[in-house]
Amino acid sequence: MKYLDEYRDSTAARILLDSIRRRVSRPWKVMEVCGGQTHGLLRYGIEEELQGTVELIHGPGCPVCVTPLESIDFAQQLSMMHTVSGHDVVLTSFGDMLRVPGSRGSMLEAKARGAQVRTVYSPLDAVDLAKKNPKQKIVFFAVGFETTAPATALAVKQAANDGVDNFSLLVAHVRVQPAMEALLESPHNRVQAFLAAGHVCAVMGCASYESLVQKYQVPIVVTGFEPLDLLEGILMCVEQLEKGEARVEIAYARSVRSEGNLSAQRIVDEVYEVCDRPWRGFGVVAKGGLQLRGEWHKFDAQRRYMSCHTLPVIEPRECRSADVLAGRIKPLECEAFGRECTPDAPLGAPMVSSEGACAAYFRYRTPEAGR
Amino acid sequence: MCLGIPGRVIRFTEEEMPFAKAEVEFDGVRRVVHMACVPEAIVGDYVIVHAGIAITRIDPIEAQRVFDELAALGDDEGWKHDTP
Amino acid sequence: MMGDPHKNAVFSLNCPSTAHANNDRVLLAHGEGGRMMRKFIRDTIIQRLAGDRLAGERLLSMDDAARLPKIEGPIAMTTDSFVVSPLFFPGGDIGSLCVFGTVNDLAVSGARPLYLSLSLILEEGLSISVLDRVLSSIVVAAKQTDVQIVAGDTKVVPRGAADGLFINTTGIGQLIEPIMLGPSRLREGDELIVTGPIGRHGIAVLCAREELALEPSPTSDCGSLATAAAALHEKLGASLRAMRDATRGGVAAVLHEWADACRLTLAVDESDVPVSSDVRGACELLGLDPLHIANEGTMLIAVEQGACDEAIAVLRALPETRQAARIGSVVSKQASPVTITRMFGRQQPLDEPQGAPLPRIC
Numbered sequence: 001m002k003y004l005d006e007y008r009d010s011t012a013a014r015i016l017l018d019s020i021r022r023r024v025s026r027p028w029k030v031m032e033v034c035g036g037q038t039h040g041l042l043r044y045g046i047e048e049e050l051q052g053t054v055e056l057i058h059g060p061g062c063p064v065c066v067t068p069l070e071s072i073d074f075a076q077q078l079s080m081m082h083t084v085s086g087h088d089v090v091l092t093s094f095g096d097m098l099r100v101p102g103s104r105g106s107m108l109e110a111k112a113r114g115a116q117v118r119t120v121y122s123p124l125d126a127v128d129l130a131k132k133n134p135k136q137k138i139v140f141f142a143v144g145f146e147t148t149a150p151a152t153a154l155a156v157k158q159a160a161n162d163g164v165d166n167f168s169l170l171v172a173h174v175r176v177q178p179a180m181e182a183l184l185e186s187p188h189n190r191v192q193a194f195l196a197a198g199h200v201c202a203v204m205g206c207a208s209y210e211s212l213v214q215k216y217q218v219p220i221v222v223t224g225f226e227p228l229d230l231l232e233g234i235l236m237c238v239e240q241l242e243k244g245e246a247r248v249e250i251a252y253a254r255s256v257r258s259e260g261n262l263s264a265q266r267i268v269d270e271v272y273e274v275c276d277r278p279w280r281g282f283g284v285v286a287k288g289g290l291q292l293r294g295e296w297h298k299f300d301a302q303r304r305y306m307s308c309h310t311l312p313v314i315e316p317r318e319c320r321s322a323d324v325l326a327g328r329i330k331p332l333e334c335e336a337f338g339r340e341c342t343p344d345a346p347l348g349a350p351m352v353s354s355e356g357a358c359a360a361y362f363r364y365r366t367p368e369a370g371r
Numbered sequence: 372m373c374l375g376i377p378g379r380v381i382r383f384t385e386e387e388m389p390f391a392k393a394e395v396e397f398d399g400v401r402r403v404v405h406m407a408c409v410p411e412a413i414v415g416d417y418v419i420v421h422a423g424i425a426i427t428r429i430d431p432i433e434a435q436r437v438f439d440e441l442a443a444l445g446d447d448e449g450w451k452h453d454t455p
Numbered sequence: 456m457m458g459d460p461h462k463n464a465v466f467s468l469n470c471p472s473t474a475h476a477n478n479d480r481v482l483l484a485h486g487e488g489g490r491m492m493r494k495f496i497r498d499t500i501i502q503r504l505a506g507d508r509l510a511g512e513r514l515l516s517m518d519d520a521a522r523l524p525k526i527e528g529p530i531a532m533t534t535d536s537f538v539v540s541p542l543f544f545p546g547g548d549i550g551s552l553c554v555f556g557t558v559n560d561l562a563v564s565g566a567r568p569l570y571l572s573l574s575l576i577l578e579e580g581l582s583i584s585v586l587d588r589v590l591s592s593i594v595v596a597a598k599q600t601d602v603q604i605v606a607g608d609t610k611v612v613p614r615g616a617a618d619g620l621f622i623n624t625t626g627i628g629q630l631i632e633p634i635m636l637g638p639s640r641l642r643e644g645d646e647l648i649v650t651g652p653i654g655r656h657g658i659a660v661l662c663a664r665e666e667l668a669l670e671p672s673p674t675s676d677c678g679s680l681a682t683a684a685a686a687l688h689e690k691l692g693a694s695l696r697a698m699r700d701a702t703r704g705g706v707a708a709v710l711h712e713w714a715d716a717c718r719l720t721l722a723v724d725e726s727d728v729p730v731s732s733d734v735r736g737a738c739e740l741l742g743l744d745p746l747h748i749a750n751e752g753t754m755l756i757a758v759e760q761g762a763c764d765e766a767i768a769v770l771r772a773l774p775e776t777r778q779a780a781r782i783g784s785v786v787s788k789q790a791s792p793v794t795i796t797r798m799f800g801r802q803q804p805l806d807e808p809q810g811a812p813l814p815r816i817c
Contacts, residue, residue: 001398001739003377003417003429010798012441017799019444036373045801094422095813108810121667121741121814122423124405144422147373150408151422158390199373202419202427203408225375227798232437254434255375255419255427264408264426267389343809354742354815363806367790374742374815397740399732400669420740 003254007226008044016231017049020238024053028241029190030234031183031327033176034197035062035355036225042364044227054234057190057327058357060179061197063144064097065325065349065356066279069313071172072102075141077308078170078301079107079115087305090116090133091170092126093141100349103314123155123169130159130167139301142169147199149173149290150264153271156292156299170301173290174277176200177208182285184216188328193237195223195230198252203268205260209248217246224252271296280349281322321348324357331358338362375421377429378404380414395420481581486611493517496609499583500575503590504604513605521605523570526629531566533557534625540618542585544663546655547677549622550592552751555679556702557626558600562684563698563754565636566628571597572606576621579614589620600679602626631688638697641717644760645696645785648767650683650776651676652731653706654738654748661748661812662737669740673733678752683769683776687756690769694762700754704808706782707746707793709755711807714792723783723805724796742815746795747808757785 006012032038038058041047047056060066079091091107098107098117111117116136120126123140130138142152152169159167176197183189196206201222209220219240223233233251240247250256268290277289292300319341320334331337331350341347343359350356378395384403385392391406395418405424412418418425485495501514513521537553547555554571561568573593577586597604659675661667680700687695701709706728710721730738730745738745752775758766763781770779791804 001377001735002379003434004739006438008798010800012438013798015441015444034373043803044798045803046798048801049799094815096815098813099810119665119813121665122405124423125666125668145373147375147426148422150426151405151424154389154405154407154424161390197373199375199419199421199426202375225373228437253436254429254431261408261427263410267407364803366804376739378740394670396736398736399734400671400673400736400740402667402669402740 004226007224007228009228013044013227013231016228016235020050020231020235021053023235023238023242025242027052027055028192028238029055029057030193030195030237031057031059031191032195032223032230033059033061033180034200035065035353035357036199037061037195037197037223037230038357039355039360040225040227040230042360046227046230050234054238058324058330059327060183060279060281060325061145061176062325062350062353062355062357063148063174064100064353065321066174066281067097067100067143067172067349068278068280069103069315070278071170072100072107073104073311073313074302074308075170076102076104076107076110076115078139078305079110079117080113081305081308082116083114087137088135089137089139089305090118090129091139091141092118092120092129093143095119096353096355097141097143099352101346101352103311106352123152124158127155127159127162127164127167130164131162134166137166137168139168139170142171142173145174145176145197145200146204146268147197147202149268149272150203153267156271156296157267159299168299168301168304169292171291173272174279174285175274175288175290177212178285178288179279179282181212182282183327184212184218186326188326191218191327193219193221193241195233195237196220198222198224198229198256201250201252201256201260203261203264205258206248206250206256207258213246213248219246220248222248222250222252222256224255281325316347319348321350321358324350331361334358373421375419375426377417378420380412380416380418382414395425479583481577481579481583481586481611483579483611483613486577486609499586500590500607500609503587504573504594513603514607521570523605526569529630531561531564531628531630532625533560533564534623535560536621536623538618538621539660541660541663542589542619544660544675545672546659546675547751548589548592549620550589551596552677553622553624554593554596554600554602555677555751557624558602559680559700559752559754561626561628562679562681563700564628565632565634565684565688566630567685568600568602568626568628568681570605570627571602572625573604574608574623575610576617577609577611578617578619579611581619586620596679600681631685634688634693634695636695636697638699638713638716638757640696641713641719641757641785642696642759643719643785643787645757646760646763646781647721647723647783647785648756648758648763648770648779648781649701649706649729649753650680650756650770650779651753652729652734652778653701653750653753654734654745655731655753656751657705657748657812658734658737665814667741667814669737671733673737676750676752678775680752680754680775683773684754686769686773687766691758691762691766694759695766696757696759698754698756701750703749705745705747705749706755707744707805707808710793710805713757717785718788720786720789720792720794721783722786722794722796722802727780727782729778729780743812746805748812
């Protein structure tokens, strides 16, 4: 496939890897912000190839992992509403969201207890589902970073345009930059450079990172997801670190312009406004989320189904996902990893989501290389 | 997040913004994708598709750049030595 | 049952005629014994299956058991239940699947498939035309694989208790030679082959079920492996170590099962694994790994070191396995039971699939 296969070329990857090794004078600590990057780094063995050269700290960029328990619990309650009220609600979301455990099991487990849950590929497919099933109330659980917000915003616009009143959004969108800032502010911070999330920047651009770079003197390189993209991003970080520089650079320029995608930003701005939002593992992140603007409130599932009460939130005690998400520990340092906590019986979201750091370690790391 | 996959724009099925749609090809399959965020894209362009919408148009010149740089790295004696 | 006053009352609200005259939907009455059931089974089901004269005769007798002629030597027996949703998908349907699935289980065990039983569990309200299509497809698949359907059963369950139609088939086959095939026979150096591009069935069903609107719709590989298995058996003899149709969990699941059985490591190279362009596109788009996706007419085989070329030549001579390819080998036991080489020549663990594949965005 064009724009995928050539960026997975082994020979080219080897050249970049050698370049990184040659430029590094001491081990640097680089955080890849996005879980998709974590996945790529482990899947292709790049993380292990770089051992002793560049330590990769895995970032919080797994949106389903940082989705707060309250939201997951609420979504589950909505999906069970048809059993206790006249609201024939069908909860729809992306496949990986449905596997994440809430306080009382995952959405798929709720399904086994009678919840109405459906996987969709796109929020716009959920609007079509609502059109086809006018008697049901379709709620789309809108999780994801700025990358996903244009799709859910467009879904709301489409629903409004077509008069689809039985569609609504349960919004749990999060914004990356405030979380990066929170990490840099933390006294535990070890991050010396960031690989910024390529697809978030494709939408949002990277001009707003300038202030972070100035304030914290930390290089930020916008990076893609294929092996060559990841290696190029790391190489650009290393070059800045070795020269003592701190700039915003784009290693993924085929998809990212520094101003971002203005059409996408316009659609997002029209529908959403910035809000404070609790992140799982972080607590409330100031300006860390998006919520529907006033004129779109009729599509807000939270408002529409206010009567739906949730039970108290229960966070599993043994799970150290908060530390993993904040880059404080590696998944292997968690006592429960691979023992009480596996993808089959996950304690925390990072073990279940395909982008979660724990799941990536479980899937791609050779057992003895770990513990 | 953000599984975004490059696909080639085959034909527009709906031209009018903001609900413009196009058939986009991903290797052996095609899917109708929303084009609201890539008004500049035309048939034949590659776009990155995430959750059913195109979020950016791929710039073919920038896409080539890393390979030019790799060629330069390969030409440099120092690197050539180590490359397989 | 026909005398049940409550049922009749409810029914008459919808339809002025009797249940007997209503012949476009399956009714509970069709499964509750008596004249209606007998007529339904004879006229709707056995008539459709009677394309095969011999099988038809046996079924038409409607005895309690099929009386079969003597089979020389040891026999193999297997059973499988089919609950696929949707019932029809590009490349097949529950009817072809329930024949090929059981035939393939016999074939990969080294047996020549001979007889099948057919148990239908029908949901009340199922359209008779749907049942007809499924039965026709069963007949075609049985003819193609030269098996006879010799026994059957039909039950009807209330609406909601089944998803349209469930089928169980049990198969009996004659073991071709007393060669014990199986993963416990795997040795270091053995070579691993898949008989065609992988992941086609799972992707076809996923796309159809979740209405993913991919065009052209990916097509299932649903088909018989009996000819391929028999040819391998005949040409390779004892060099053939193991065969397995890579159904649920895909090739990765079989690799893990085999590694577990032989206590060695199975190593594959990602670039050698054949994947069709539609499955590739769909998997990239949905964030899935073709190695984790189900097949219904593609198997993994292991052959003795050095026998790989011959095995591939045998397979490529057959239309259904013309894209067979070597994907790896059996190596000494390592930390990971199954490894995959993707980049840098690095053998990394290949994980076992977890749960059903779901489209993801991250």
